[in-house]
Amino acid sequence: SQQGEEDPQALSIQEGENATMNCSYKTSINNLQWYRQNSGRGLVHLILIRSNEREKHSGRLRVTLDTSKKSSSLLITASRAADTASYFCATDAGGSGNTGKLIFGQGTTLQVKP
């Protein structure tokens, strides 16, 4: 079952511009994570934001979380060609207990043109 829905599905920008990707989910969560995947390779963990947090930063990345709207956004500032990849949000199953299961969205494909 799909928990997260990413928007847009694809995004093409010029180097130096900012990129914003959005994620919506359906049920309550304990945390939300963002990952990057370069073509055909593994996932790189970017940021984990807990349900009681509203914003987190890591370098050029900024993640926001709005639990009332069940949505999150990932902002990449001053994009580089090397940021070209697919970006996924993933939520835990929420509720009590730790299920170990992450539920992924379908991802946003970002292309940064040099």
Added chain:
Amino acid sequence: EAGVTQSPTHLIKTRGQQATLRCSPISGHTSVYWYQQALGLGLQFLLWYDEGEERNRGNFPPRFSGRQFPNYSSELNVNALELEDSALYLCASSLGGVGNQPQHFGDGTRLSIL
């Protein structure tokens, strides 16, 4: 610090055969997770192992099984392979026993069924 390592990188099998995929977690991580990324289906949770025990299982048939060894490495076994098992299989690890921990992924094993 070495990341999550998976072997082999590629595996080619025919229908009906059995496949074994291996994963070594990050040092100090006791939890290992397996995910399947098939075309058109996205990332799907398969299994979670912690301290040698299976803790949770996704919606996959019993021919998908695995185990975790005393050194916390893990194996995923897929029996009676079917064409639709062709996918990228990703292993992740995290600190075990508590929630809100990021899962760190390896580069995956690409399984092709002929």
